[in-house]
Amino acid sequence: MADTGTPDGTDGGTTVAVAVTVEESGFGGVEELGFEGEPFLVPVPSAPSLPSTPPAPQTSPRALGDLSHLARDIADRVGRAHAAVLEAHEAVQRHLLARCAPGARPPAAPAPQPTGRMDGPARVELVRTVPADAAYSVSGQADPAWILNTAAAALPLLGERGLAPAGTVHRPGRTVLTWHRGLPEAGAELLVRAGAEAVHRDERGIRFTFDWQVHTEGNLLVEATGTGGFLTPEHAAEPLPDETPWPERQVPRYPRQFRPLAVTGRSRLTWQELRALASGFLAEVLGPDFEGEGSGPRLPGPAPRLIGSVTEATCEGGRYGQGRMTAQLTFHGGGPARGADASALLAEAVSGVLQVYALRCGLHLCLPDARFQPWDGGPAAIEVIDPTALGAALRCEVDVAEVGLVPRPHVVADAVVFAGDRPVARLHGIGVALHEPPGTELGALTIWEARDSSAAHDSLRQRGALQRMLLAHSSEGDLSAVTGEIEASSVTVRPRLPRGDLLMVDRALDYDAEPLDFRSGATLTSEYGVHPDPWFCRENGSGAVPNLLYMESSLQAAAQLSAIQGILHQHRDSAFVCRNLEGRATLLRHADPRGLALRHRITLADHSKLPGAILHRYTYQLSLPDGPVYSGESVHGFLTKEVLDNQQGLDGGQYVPPWLDRLPTRPAGLRRLDLSHDTRLGRGRFALLREADLVPDGGEHGAGYLLWERTVPEDDWFMAHHFRFDPVMPGSVGVEALFQSVAAYALHTGLADSLPDPAARPAAHVELAWKYRGQITPGHRRMRGEVHIRRVRRQGDGLLLVADGSVWRDDLRIYQVDNIGVEILPKTGGTVDEKVRP
Known part of the structure; x- marks a missing residue:
């Protein structure tokens, strides 16, 4: 759609309104048609006016015999001329409407008196061709507003055909609009079908309901239903009553934090x-x-x-x-x-x-x-x-x-x-x-091919953005982004990465092995772009970078390596899942990754194939631009449903209760804590603890103990994002709850009272070790966790606590976590990690 105007309308080009009336064309008696846009001359042949009374007979030397055949011939010609007039007017009307651009109809002429009151439904069909000046100049696609205006222009036409009372104007009300296909190109032919029916008449005019559909090449392009009115001018500004409630959108409890693919400082544009x-x-x-x-x-x-x-x-x-x-x-x-x-x-x-x-x-x-x-x-x-x-x-x-x-x-x-x-x-x-433009093949690209494909451009940023989109597809259900043209399985439950805010890997940068080659020593280098103000820091009680970031990001990158190697093609006829089984990792130093790229280097150390399962052992290192920050090793199990169902927890399927429940009597000094409102531990999704029992000198090491309990939420956010078709609580969330348990012990025993505004963060140089032998899914009822403080010592201007812990699912102990290191530091404005910003 061409536009040379300015916002104030002073340089908007020439607008010509051409009105074709029956009197001008010799047709007489048909309403005026309006057009606004390019001038259009209608070549219509003149027709002689027919007198109201027959002329007197004319004598002719060539007239012979009875002249009744001449009267019949004249009557036949008059009938055919009248039909031609109507047909020509319809052709002119259709042609002008087909050339009409959005915003083209001029102020309505005085409404014609309808020949009859139309209380039943009225319908109309229009055929329009998308002109070149109603298309985007670069893409050649039709302007969607032109298409909508084309369809909506049928409503006043329905009014002119008997729906609208005399002297009323069209008053739009509510429209419910649904698009079904992409925009057609310039030159495409559109078929508009519209209908309306009066629902209420009074002295103000009428209210009506309508529907219209636009088809192109036999396919439905866009459709709408709604209400409107033909009202007298003095009532045209009044609201139209509508019994249908306005749609209300629920405000999300945890809004998704979309990470822009490029960052700008521009918040205002002229x-x-x-x-x-x-x-x-x-x-x-x-x-x-x-x-x-x-x-x-x-x-x-x-x-x-x-x-x-x-x-x-x-x-x-x-x-x-x-x-x-x-x-x-x-x-x-x-x-x-x-x-x-x-x-x-x-x-x-x-x-x-x-x-x-x-x-x-x-x-x-x-x-x-x-x-x-x-x-x-x-x-x-x-x-x-x-x-x-x-x-x-x-x-x-x-x-x-x-x-x-x-x-x-x-x-x-x-x-x-x-x-x-x-x-x-x-x-x-x-x-x-x-x-993408029509004909661009993206469906066959895998995340790895996207790195090298010319379809991904020469720009590193654009290659990464395309991979990020493809990874989002794979996490939401379309595994072809990982598997390529080979269908992995008809079974929907397959190993996939988490979704939404829990997806913590973006793009593959380097890979030194061929797909379907599970060679030990194969490596993958990938990245995750950390948000400048990530939700997991914002909702962490201290604002520090939680253990969850490093653990989740490294384990997801490891799973990505296995996926690129072709793990999804194994056990194709069975439900097949990925579970982390065990690992150990060390935070090498404190750093602040906000707004930076966290780079993973994953190495496959071992590939073991077992009946119904495949085990992959990895080593990994995570780095920021100024050097490594986290390293470790872990084992992923890729398991069929039969193997997964045989998991019996850490104690051979037996119920081994927490330390506190094994005592014959309640120990002295036991305190019941309500941690549900302690925002120093976490808020939002990170508010993981509720009620807890604290024993100052209890536990297996006699240095302190805390036991907490919570129900498994029916609408748990983490399960909804981890994984699609296979909801399970991430092990990293259970481990995070144990980190918070150690912090809660320090904050509620007076250990940190000497520190101004104490805050917790994971400790560096303490090797965390974990083992999972079970899972928590939406069908389970209760989670419990305990920590046994092993040592407490002064470190710099804060405290270091190290503990061991376990997590129960109902009556089965499924997580064992050792060497949980937590630092308690004074929080002097901002977060405890800001002072280590590289």
């Missing part, structure tokens, strides 16, 4: 900068991280036509914790006063704001020559509260509700449009997505 984004100058406006390859991406041209400026842009916060955008809107000459459908304009304007958000997050980097499409993952609701206010200066507040990479990078949001402080429209579930 209209000139939006124009620059529309011209493809992403790096010049947002920064060098946003440089793309090929002809795209860019902000589609219609966006700056409706957006005057972006005044606020964040990737976090807002109502749903996913980000917020605020923009000034200006319809400068293209608003409802010029005939454009208000719902289509609002959808286009808010979609433009979301396109800016998507570019700011770097979503375009996932795909070659990325192009925008409407989101087809669910319906969007659009309600026009006051259409008469849409010609004024408007403010749009957009709360992002969802941002993700599956099935393609997308953003979904809710929005409210204000005139001053008064809401004049609202939208729910409006969204945009980024897709």
